[in-house]
Amino acid sequence: MEIKKVLDEVLPEVSKPTRYTGNELNSVQKDKQKVKVHIALAFPDVYEVGMSHLGIKILYHLLNEREDVYAERVFAPWVDFEDVMRKRGIPLFSLESKTPLSEFDFVGFSLQYEMSYSNVTNMLELAGIPLFSRDRTDRHPILIAGGPCAYNPEPLAEIIDLFVIGEAEEVILELIDLYLDHKKSSKSRMDFLEKAAGIPGIYVPAYYRVNYNEDGTVKEILPTKPGIPERVQKRIIKDLDRAYYPTKLIVPYMDIVHDRAVLEIFRGCTRGCRFCQAGMIYRPVREKSVDKLTNIAREMIKSTGYEEISLASLSTSDYSALKQLVEILIGEFRQCMVGLSLPSLRIDSFTLDLARKIQEIKKSGLTFAPEAGTQRLRDVINKGVTEEDLLNSVKGAFEAGWNTVKLYFMIGLPAETYVDLEGIARLAYRVVDAYREVRGNTKGLKVTVSTSTFVPKPFTPFQWEAQIPLDEIEERQRFLKKKLKGPNISYNWHDGKLSFLEAVFSRGDRRLNLVLKKAREKGCRFDGWSDMFSFSKWMEAFREAGVNPEFYANRSRHEDEVFPWEVIDPGVERSFLLRELKKAREAKPTPDCRFDRCHGCGIMKLKGGIFCESKNED
Amino acid sequence: MRVRMKIRKGEEVKFISQLDLMRALERAIRRAELPVKFTEGFNPRPRISFTPALPVGMTSDAEYMDVEFAGELPLDRILARLNSCLPPGISVLKADTAEGKIPLSSVNRAIYTVVVDAGGDATPELLDKAIAELLARPEITVTKTSKGKVKNINISPLIYSIKITRVEGSRAELRMELAAGQEGNVTPPVVIKALLEYIPTITVCRMNRDELFLVREGKRNDPI
Missing domain, CATH: 3.40.50.280 (Cobalamin-binding domain)
Incomplete structure (x- = not known):
């Protein structure tokens, strides 16, 4: 044919x-x-x-x-x-x-x-x-x-x-x-x-x-x-400045999800959020130099004609020379009307100042990810952001003219109680109050609260933890739905059934291969697309394969349990992850190691991390 | 300066939409480092306008765009630079000043070449007969769905001529002159659909827009 x-x-x-x-x-x-x-x-x-x-x-x-x-x-x-x-x-x-x-x-x-x-x-x-x-x-x-x-x-x-x-x-x-x-x-x-x-x-x-x-x-x-x-x-590239990076990117005809020139500025993250797999497996932090990035950006625009450059990394604000880079890129591309977008930006006074220079951000509204509704739970997950930080940033944004705010949270985090869920709603209303304080009324304000459900991931401190049962996920979503009602607030949530399956496969073992075969026979595909996803077909597949999905998703693991994924060595050590788990249970935060001492995550053995070089493990 | 360009859309890109084609040309202009003018305001756009959309799946030798440049540039240089930066399948055939020419939005007629296979037992003679019968009808009603709404329209006044220009086995090449643009628009796939009433086995092998122009008071005006 x-x-x-x-x-x-x-x-x-x-x-x-x-x-x-x-x-x-x-x-x-x-x-x-x-x-x-x-x-x-x-x-x-x-x-x-x-x-x-x-x-x-x-x-x-x-x-x-x-x-x-x-x-x-x-x-x-x-x-x-x-x-x-x-x-x-x-x-x-x-x-x-x-x-x-x-x-x-x-x-x-x-x-x-x-x-x-x-x-x-x-x-x-x-x-x-x-x-x-x-x-x-x-x-x-x-x-x-x-x-x-x-x-x-x-x-x-x-x-x-x-x-x-x-x-x-x-x-x-x-x-x-x-x-x-x-x-x-x-x-x-x-x-x-x-x-x-x-x-x-x-x-x-x-x-x-x-x-x-x-x-x-x-x-x-x-x-x-x-x-x-x-x-x-795992393998890492030690020197990103010397690593290959493409500049003659394919330019699609049809509108794709991210239709712009992507400039990768660094890899890795030192923040240490305890739920975050990317933050653990992509260590250590390695940056590209401003010079290198400027050259790549210039080449990319020349060979693609894209109207926008987007900086890519796990957390844009953490790039050590962000201000310098942004100013150079804006200067370089102002003439030919190439815009700049900075996703995954931590919003504070510094980035607001940057954002003001870059119109692009204005269109999409501002996104904050406090992840949890109370300080206690944010300490549990080691999300180093306080309510005061958030409200100050939001006020700054409202003063600068923004009126659309998205707040991302996770539900079902380890040790979450209804007090924490109340906290999500309370925070949303405090954002509304902040707007009223700045503008005198709530005209034009839109606050969107989105919750996803916590999925315990391999090689994170929470790899030992259970996901909450599906009916509990749905109960907590209903609770928030009731709490988050108001003219300026809207609430949306991820399908709990999908999060449940994600939890099964993220910490699954070889026995799930048969489940995938059964699911194929039943016609499962495009599960990430809500109109294609069929939970009942998946449940039939588990039944026929003789596999209990709750064993993977909803079981908390013993400290000594051997995990199927431990045939892989991500550089970060199990002993570090376990220490972090114990600190989580005491709601004790671990400061970002780039500003603090080395916490001994183990990644130093791979070399190349820019914040590891000057430190000795404790 | 405002420059009018005649553009070819070839086989490689026949499935891309009008919006995709516009975006591809805008990006080529940036790669060519040609100084295009931008609109004012919050979301500046390059000052480029196009002729009405070509149906997806069809090639064309007659797409037009107007581009406003900052400053004067030699036309042959614009043509050469842009052509060296265009993706496979898209090329600029001609460039001229847009001053004193008809507005691109005013075009109302197009000529197409459509190669069909009559299929089954149908012969080109049968096809000829079917075309004659179709053209003789005062009313040809077709249903059109746009934005979920089904509408009946009479395409008879929108068809100026259909001729068989070549025959090869069960294949025939048709030349269609049809209304195009804002005042009234009918495309070859719609005409073929009407012909299916007579010969249900017809399949389309190839479609190309050859010409696009304005007929005003019986006189033909080309965009370039």
Whole structure:
């Protein structure tokens, strides 16, 4: 079947056909016959979501820099096109050369959130690639996965052949070199996987055996062959200024979620919020220099023509030379009307001053994330923000002319009581009061309170904690709904059922592979899209697989329990996480180590952290 | 200076929407470092205007845009620089001053080339007959859904001519002259849909907008 021809015929009937056509500016065209390694970068969500993701952009351009490699993209087809594909027998294909996925050497999935796993399995089905690693042969592609969810690879351990743990820029090239050697040798796929397991940062689940205790918890995870490492340590790029960064970014035709030039300013975070996985697994903090960033920004605009640059990091305000960088960028791009956006900004007097210079922020309103409603609970989670800080910032914003405020909270945090929930409502009303104080009335004010439900994540101090039961999630949401009524306040919340499933898969083990298979058979996909999500199908899948989801989501773990994800070493030590858990239980905060002494998280052993260098562990 | 450009939208980009095409051109102008003028106010936009939207899925040799530049620039330089910065499938065919030309919003007629496959047992002769019958009808009612509302419209006065220009096996190339623009608009897919009443096996292979212009008092006025 010539896919290009069939597309001409079917795409006029499909919504947003540009999702499937490729040919965007700066997308890479190569002759696939002339390369040695053909790799599909797969993002298990629709084009406009996947194309907004920075990791894919970096890997795509990095790999295509090599003449012997052709990296192409593939996204999850939206349900209308999936129907057409199934009816017409069109296999899942790459955007650039329209090659069926099954013909690639590698298919690499980016795992950004647990609820995209059903899209991974669906994409494999659409590609005609057997779901389980053991059913695939030498003629099938090797399946790779990376991204934050790879820090607990176990729920996909029977599906994915190898996981890349941590930052992939270096290890992916080492893997390709190994593959080039392998191709010459005509040895088996398993031989390649075994050798790959020897590359630092690569986890090959087939070479590990999991033994369980009688109560269903993990007893041990053991390598099954000599030479396979006991634990796989994550990889990091030590010097970001010298790391590859793409400037000839693909410019999509259709409107995507983040349609702008992305400038990554640093990696890692030292704040130490105890619920936050990103804050732990992306350590240590490494920054790019202002000079380097200015050059990248200039190159990016020149080669994309984008009308906006967005700074990317876990917490923009923490970049040590933010003021200088912003002033240089504003000066550089004022002439050609390129705007600047600063997401994840901590709002205080300093950033308000910055924000005033950048009109962009005004449009979207201001976002604050106090996360919890009382000081006690904020101390439990180590969110170092006080109510007074928040109210002062809000007042500053109201004085400067803002009138739309979003407040993000989590419900179901460990040790949360109804006093804390009351606190969420109280804080929202205090924001309204602050507006009245500044403006004399509440005209034009809009306060939106959003709550998500706490999901305990691997490699955080709360990895031992339980998620509250589903009926309790819904009860607390109802409570807040009643409390948050008023002309200026609106309340929205994340679906508790989705948070429950997220909690199952985030701390799941190998037994969940079967659940994913059952869920695929029932047609689950696009679970992150509320109109596609079917909780009842998932519950049937658990029942048929003989797996109790509450065992994973709602059980608090013993201090000594071995976790399925501990075959991975993120650099941050278990002993540190446990110390933090105990401090959380005493509601004791831990100050940000960039301004304080070293708290001994363990990341120092990986080197490269700009705030680690001057310190000795305590 | 205000410059009018004639733009080609090729196979590679036939599925992108009018809005996508506009954005792609705006970004190309920035890459070309051409000094475009911006609107005043809170959310400044480049001063660019376009001809009415082309249906998605169709190529075109006759899209037009007006761009207002800050200062005087040689036209051939604008053309060359912009063409070197455009993505595959989009190109500028011609550039000229926009002064003294018809407003882009005033165009009211377009010529298309539509290649169809009659399909099944249908022959080009049958197609010819069907076209003649369609054109002879005083009223051709088609239903149109826009923004969830279903509307019946009579497209008969919007069709100026349909001719078979080439035949190859069961394939035929049609030349359609149709109303386009704000006063009245009908597109080839809608006309083909009407022809399906006579020959239900017709499928479209290729559609291209060849020309777009204004007819006023019986006289043709081209945008460039």
